[in-house]
Amino acid sequence: MTTSYALPAELTIYAVGALRPEWQQWVTKLPKRRGKASGAAIFEVDAAAVLEVDGAGVQLLVALSHSLAARRRTLRLVNVGQTLASACEVLGLSAHLLGTGEPS
Amino acid sequence: MTDSDHDSSFIAEALPAFIEEARGHLQSLEALLLELESDPANRELLDALFRSAHTIKGSAGIFGVLAVVEFTHHVETLLDQLRAGKQALTPDLSTLLLECSDQIRALIDAAQSGQADDPAMCAAREEIVLRLQAAYGYTAPAQPASSDAVPHVAAAAGLWRIDVRFGSELFRNGMDPVAILSYLRGLGTFADAAGDAGAIPDLDAIDPESCYLACRFSLDSTEPRERIESAFSFVRDDCTLTIEAPAMATPPPAQLPAKMGSEPVRCKEPAKSVDDASYIRVQADRLDAVINLLGELVIASAGASLLARQTRQSTLIEANQQIGMLVEEIRDSTLQLRMVPIGDTFARFRRMVRDIAAKLGKDIALEIRGGDTELDKSVVEHIVDPLMHLVRNALDHGIEMPDDRVLAGKPAQGKLTLSACHEAGSILMRIADDGRGIDRQKVLARARERGLVAQDATLTDAQIVRLIFEPGFSTVDQVTDLSGRGVGMDVVRRNIEALRGSIELSSEPGRGSCIEIRLPLTLAIIDGFLVGVGPSKFIFPLESVIEVIEGREVAVQCDDFGRKVAGLRGQLLPVVDLRRLYELESAPVERSSIVVIRTGTLRFGVLVDVLLGQHQTVIKPLARIFGGLRGISGSSILGNGEVALIFDVAALGERASETPGEKRLKPAAVRELP
Numbered sequence: 002m003t004t005s006y007a008l009p010a011e012l013t014i015y016a017v018g019a020l021r022p023e024w025q026q027w028v029t030k031l032p033k034r035r036g037k038a039s040g041a042a043i044f045e046v047d048a049a050a051v052l053e054v055d056g057a058g059v060q061l062l063v064a065l066s067h068s069l070a071a072r073r074r075t076l077r078l079v080n081v082g083q084t085l086a087s088a089c090e091v092l093g094l095s096a097h098l099l100g101t102g103e104p105s
Numbered sequence: 106m107t108d109s110d111h112d113s114s115f116i117a118e119a120l121p122a123f124i125e126e127a128r129g130h131l132q133s134l135e136a137l138l139l140e141l142e143s144d145p146a147n148r149e150l151l152d153a154l155f156r157s158a159h160t161i162k163g164s165a166g167i168f169g170v171l172a173v174v175e176f177t178h179h180v181e182t183l184l185d186q187l188r189a190g191k192q193a194l195t196p197d198l199s200t201l202l203l204e205c206s207d208q209i210r211a212l213i214d215a216a217q218s219g220q221a222d223d224p225a226m227c228a229a230r231e232e233i234v235l236r237l238q239a240a241y242g243y244t245a246p247a248q249p250a251s252s253d254a255v256p257h258v259a260a261a262a263g264l265w266r267i268d269v270r271f272g273s274e275l276f277r278n279g280m281d282p283v284a285i286l287s288y289l290r291g292l293g294t295f296a297d298a299a300g301d302a303g304a305i306p307d308l309d310a311i312d313p314e315s316c317y318l319a320c321r322f323s324l325d326s327t328e329p330r331e332r333i334e335s336a337f338s339f340v341r342d343d344c345t346l347t348i349e350a351p352a353m354a355t356p357p358p359a360q361l362p363a364k365m366g367s368e369p370v371r372c373k374e375p376a377k378s379v380d381d382a383s384y385i386r387v388q389a390d391r392l393d394a395v396i397n398l399l400g401e402l403v404i405a406s407a408g409a410s411l412l413a414r415q416t417r418q419s420t421l422i423e424a425n426q427q428i429g430m431l432v433e434e435i436r437d438s439t440l441q442l443r444m445v446p447i448g449d450t451f452a453r454f455r456r457m458v459r460d461i462a463a464k465l466g467k468d469i470a471l472e473i474r475g476g477d478t479e480l481d482k483s484v485v486e487h488i489v490d491p492l493m494h495l496v497r498n499a500l501d502h503g504i505e506m507p508d509d510r511v512l513a514g515k516p517a518q519g520k521l522t523l524s525a526c527h528e529a530g531s532i533l534m535r536i537a538d539d540g541r542g543i544d545r546q547k548v549l550a551r552a553r554e555r556g557l558v559a560q561d562a563t564l565t566d567a568q569i570v571r572l573i574f575e576p577g578f579s580t581v582d583q584v585t586d587l588s589g590r591g592v593g594m595d596v597v598r599r600n601i602e603a604l605r606g607s608i609e610l611s612s613e614p615g616r617g618s619c620i621e622i623r624l625p626l627t628l629a630i631i632d633g634f635l636v637g638v639g640p641s642k643f644i645f646p647l648e649s650v651i652e653v654i655e656g657r658e659v660a661v662q663c664d665d666f667g668r669k670v671a672g673l674r675g676q677l678l679p680v681v682d683l684r685r686l687y688e689l690e691s692a693p694v695e696r697s698s699i700v701v702i703r704t705g706t707l708r709f710g711v712l713v714d715v716l717l718g719q720h721q722t723v724i725k726p727l728a729r730i731f732g733g734l735r736g737i738s739g740s741s742i743l744g745n746g747e748v749a750l751i752f753d754v755a756a757l758g759e760r761a762s763e764t765p766g767e768k769r770l771k772p773a774a775v776r777e778l779p
Contacts, residue, residue, distance in 0.1 A: 014276045017313035025308050056275075056282040056318050060305050067307035091286035093300030093320040 007047040008078075012058030012085070020061060028068045041075045049080035054088040062098055123168050124217050128210070130157045132452075135206050139455040142199055143470070149303075151188035158184055161209065163349075170216045173209060176230060179237040180205045186241050201236055203456070208233055263293075263327050263351045270301070270319035272343035280340050282318050289336045293326025389482070392442060399432075399439055400630060400723035406432045407721065407744030433721065436630055443483070447525045447534070448476025450485055454496050458521060461500050468507050468517055469500060474524035480532045484624055487604055488534075491597040495536050495620055496521070498594075503540035503618055513615060515539065528623070531606075531648070537619040543612040545569045570610050574598040605738050607704075607755045623755075633722035633741070635749060636700060636713040638683045639691025642749035643713070644722050644741055645700060649754045651708070653716055654699040671699060671710055680710040681757060686736075704754045711757070724751060736760055 006027060009016060031044075066076040078085070081099060089095045134157040141150050158181045165173035180202065186192045208230055215226075267289075271282050289295065301319035305311065324333070330350060337346055410425040451473045462469040504510075504519035511517050522537040545566060552558045552572045564572075576595040601608045606624035625631070625646075633644035654673070669680040678701065684693060699710040724739045731737070738753035 014281075014314060021308060021311065021313045028308060054283065056271075056316060057313060059283065060316070060318055061308075061311065061313050063302050063305040064308045064311040064313075066302075067305065068309065071307060087287065088283045091283055091290060091295070091298060091320075091322075092318060093298030093322060094302055095298075097300065097302040 008051050010050050010052045012051050013053050013055045014057040017057045017061045024065050031072050041073045043077050044069050044074040045077050045079055047080055048078045048085055051082055051085050054085050059088050059092055123164055124213055127161050127213050130161050131206055131210050133157050136452050138199055138202050141194055145194040155184045155188050173212045179234050183237055183241045204233055265324045266349040268321045268347040270345040271316045273315040275316040275343050276314055285336055292328050293324045296323050298322035402432055403721050403723050404742055411744040443481050444479040445482050445485055446477045446479050450489055451476055451523050467504055469504055469519040469521055472522045475526045478525040484604055491600045494597050499538040503538040505541050532624050534622040539617040542614040542616055542618055543570055548572055570612055631722050633720045635717035635720040637715040637717055638713050639689050641689055644749050644751045649702050649704055650700055651703045652701045678710045680712055682712045702754050704758045707758045709758050
């Protein structure tokens with residue numbers, strides 16, 4: 002599986018405006034490439050580069066996951082760093098975005 | 106904190122509010138359960154259900170109604186498993202939960218009356234608790250269930266429950282929820298965070314710079330409330346924040362399954378609408394007093410403008426017009442205060458339909474449409490019983506047993522539809538079923554048996570169906586313990602007509618029946634159209650007037666039955682001559698006018714002397730002795746003190762289509778009323 006999708010270093014309110022159309026492209030290009038897919042397929046995104054995260058960034062990731070879900074894809078973030086994990090956790094979105102409960 | 110710390114007088118004062126609120130939650134609990142039956146996997150409904158039970162338990166805890174807390178705890182545990190997806194909501198569970206809601210209601214009633222728990226109820230409750238425990242797989246028998254249910258015990262943990270929904274402008278104001286929540290995390294043990302992923306739109310719909318975030322979490326902290334609140338101080342005006350102090354945090358940690366806390370909590374409409382709507386409770390009689398005064402004001406203002414017109418001073422007339430307009434606006438908005446959506450009334454029938462269908466062994470789906478249609482509260486109160494009767498009838502007699510339905514080529518599940526909509530100043534309610542319809546031959550045979558129609562009379566289908574509403578048309582051999590409660594359809598019709606409404610039934614054999622009830626929106630004030638015949642004044646509800654043919658020679662002829670008809674654009678229009686109908690003793694005028702009235706599908710004309718125009722009409726009831734007066738529904742006092750009679754256009758229409766009879770009453774006598 003090749004990971005051709007990656008998150009930028011800055012996942013904040015300053016970046017979301019530009020990120021949204023880019024991610025929309027990811028989603029709209031999907032069906033042609035995976036026409037045969039049945040059931041929810043995994044859509045892997047590399048989060049290794051992420052350095053800065055805020056609520057707007059996390060929120061846009063949720064939006065991405067919703068859009069992917071509409072095309073029967075499940076968002077999977079890989080190489081999630083501490084910053085992103087912690088932001089998801091405090092917003093109570095770890096389960097949704099990272100597929101994990103809060104670390105106990 | 107113990108109960109004794111509470112000021113007992115405060116508790117006594119606030120208890121009624123708690124009871125009222127708990128009843129409201131019970132009602133929504135029941136509604137949600139019924140809704141879930143058709144959609145058992147609906148996560149949002151399950152969440153709302155859980156929250157209703159949770160709120161009941163929480164506030165019962167504050168008021169020390171421990172029996173409710175203890176019992177609801179078991180309900181909550183089961184609901185929790187349902188929403189965590191550990192169990193599916195089976196019809197059996199649903200029945201059990203409905204029984205639970207009855208139990209909670211009984212407990213709340215007991216709390217209200219201050220009664221001691223009666224042993225029979227206690228036993229019934231214990232039995233339900235056992236079933237609940239069996240349902241959720243009770244695992245820790247050593248620990249008494251009541252102790253971990255009582256919130257005050259859980260309080261020691263210092264567990265704050267915080268629920269925050271950030272405002273949409275938050276990001277643009279330079280704030281970041283992540284920073285705020287991270288700060289809070291530093292204050293204690295942060296756990297069970299559940300964000301509302303469902304509130305965030307998808308990529309296409311999202312405004313990436315608006316904030317959609319919401320989160321609920323618990324914080325085990327010894328910090329004071331101020332400290333926790335201060336974390337939100339920069340966004341205080343831009344978020345909805347609920348902080349539940351440890352004493353109120355009802356779910357003890359042991360009871361929260363780890364999975365549930367981390368799952369996103371969806372924002373749920375039913376519960377939200379309860380939270381968001383803010384109401385002021387007003388005593389109904391105070392509101393009625395205002396409306397009565399308003400009625401007087403309308404009359405006084407009409408009197409003032411009449412006097413002003415007589416002075417011929419244009420400035421005075423103008424000032425009075427201004428007042429008149431304002432009065433009209435106040436009238437509309439005051440009447441609006443009394444308007445309530447019919448949906449709550451309809452929703453009561455869900456439970457009834459479910460129970461009755463189960464009892465009869467029928468499978469019936471209830472569909473409710475137009476629940477947000479509003480009408481006057483007093484109309485709603487009066488319509489409940491007739492509606493209930495009609496619904497029962499439809500369930501019992503209308504819809505067949507599943508086997509019979511299949512044989513008749515219909516789906517096994519019967520359908521009952523309750524709908525409401527506005528139509529020309531009145532509200533139209535429909536009760537439709539897809540059952541067997543009305544057997545006309547049977548109805549006719551019975552009517553003949555009872556002597557309601559002559560043996561040899563031939564009746565149209567519509568006339569036969571209408572016989573059902575006749576007094577004396579008893580349905581003896583159809584009596585069951587459901588609908589044979591001594592209330593005949595004639596009582597239903599009388600109740601509805603007493604509200605100035607009308608009822609109509611249409612039925613197609615084998616396909617079902619539909620009952621249409623038309624009711625006025627309000628009982629107090631209407632827009633009227635004033636006319637005069639000789640010295641008498643009459644008022645038509647304005648919405649029933651479609652046109653007037655003014656002061657022309659209208660060729661009014663008599664047809665073969667002695668009924669009057671007039672030609673209107675090539676069509677014959679039945680015409681009611683008021684002078685003849687009510688034997689008004691005044692000389693006919695040369696040029697009379699015809700007011701064309703519509704009621705339902707019927708169109709007819711009314712012959713009058715003068716047209717006096719639109720008039721705000723405050724309806725006063727007629728004295729009882731005029732109860733038999735057909736065609737008149739009430740009276741109104743005009744600005745100059747004269748009395749005008751208000752027409753019941755539906756009844757007048759019936760008179761228009763019948764042959765002139767013997768019996769006539771003189772409405773002119775009403776003018777002697779005070």
